Amino acid sequence: MKNILNAPFVREMCETTANMYRLGWDERNGGNISYLLDEGEVAAYLDVRKVLREIPTGFDAKPLAGKYFIVTGTGKYFKNVEKDPETNLGVIRIKEDGTTAQLLWGYRDGGRFTSELPAHLMSHMARLSVDPENRVVMHTHPTHTLAMNYVHELDEKKFTHTLWEMCTECIVVFPDGIGVLPWMLCGTNAIGEATAEKMKEFRLVVWGMHGIYGAGRTMDETFGLIETVEKAAQIYMLTAHLPRKNTIRDGEMKSLADLFGVKCREDFLDL
Ligand code: 2HA
Numbered sequence: 001m002k003n004i005l006n007a008p009f010v011r012e013m014c015e016t017t018a019n020m021y022r023l024g025w026d027e028r029n030g031g032n033i034s035y036l037l038d039e040g041e042v043a044a045y046l047d048v049r050k051v052l053r054e055i056p057t058g059f060d061a062k063p064l065a066g067k068y069f070i071v072t073g074t075g076k077y078f079k080n081v082e083k084d085p086e087t088n089l090g091v092i093r094i095k096e097d098g099t100t101a102q103l104l105w106g107y108r109d110g111g112r113f114t115s116e117l118p119a120h121l122m123s124h125m126a127r128l129s130v131d132p133e134n135r136v137v138m139h140t141h142p143t144h145t146l147a148m149n150y151v152h153e154l155d156e157k158k159f160t161h162t163l164w165e166m167c168t169e170c171i172v173v174f175p176d177g178i179g180v181l182p183w184m185l186c187g188t189n190a191i192g193e194a195t196a197e198k199m200k201e202f203r204l205v206v207w208g209m210h211g212i213y214g215a216g217r218t219m220d221e222t223f224g225l226i227e228t229v230e231k232a233a234q235i236y237m238l239t240a241h242l243p244r245k246n247t248i249r250d251g252e253m254k255s256l257a258d259l260f261g262v263k264c265r266e267d268f269l270d271l
Pocket residue numbers: 029030031032075114115116139186187
């Protein structure tokens with residue numbers, strides 16, 4: 001059995017959480033990541049028949065029964081993942097009942113997965129239903145995106161459009177736009193269900209005055225989505241209070257989408 005601390009999926013979790021912490025997005029215990037793993041990938045590092053503990057999830061994730069995830073721990077700091085992955089991360093498998101997580105590795109101090117597991121697993125189910133290759137769900141509190149939530153309307157079309165205008169690359173990176181939820185109580189099944197509903201349509205979902213969710217096929221893709229939104233939000237926050245002299249026009253955005261061969265949400269443009 002190979003050392004799990006060298007497993008690419010553990011390394012990716014360490015590198016990504018460290019990166020996000022240093023960007024200032026994940027203060028204290030802010031943020032969480034879940035990453036769908038292949039059984040073969042896990043079996044190279046762990047005896048998958050050896051369940052350390054069973055932890056009830058409090059919701060039904062039956063479509064994910066038998067699936068493996070590496071997930072950040074509740075109350076754990078992104079700042080600390082790199083130096084102690086086995087305490088701050090856990091590898092779980094969803095049991096056949098759909099409502100129990102079997103812990104195979106991690107949460108060494110008796111901990112458990114993120115309190116946002118409902119939003120994560122429900123988002124995985126929603127994304128897998130539209131993209132069978134989806135593997136990553138990421139939640140974070142990016143500073144400028146969050147700042148923008150206080151001064152910009154929380155309307156999907158308007159929010160997406162403003163961000164598309166802020167960097168030429170935006171419409172190419174997230175042509176499907178951004179779903180927006182109002183402020184809701186986090187850590188609940190209700191916010192999980194609302195997030196998953198949006199995830200059928202969007203790979204990015206803003207949680208009003210809280211943060212953002214991203215989903216993608218790889219860690220890089222998912223991180224890149226959120227990073228691009230955050231960059232655009234930063235440009236917005238640097239310019240929103242100044243007289244606007246120039247802008248990228250809707251027709252120009254459409255021609256970018258066409259050039260790069262992506263299908264954008266045309267109803268979010270005024271063509
Ligand atoms: O896990 O970010 O939304 C900490 C959070 C809750």
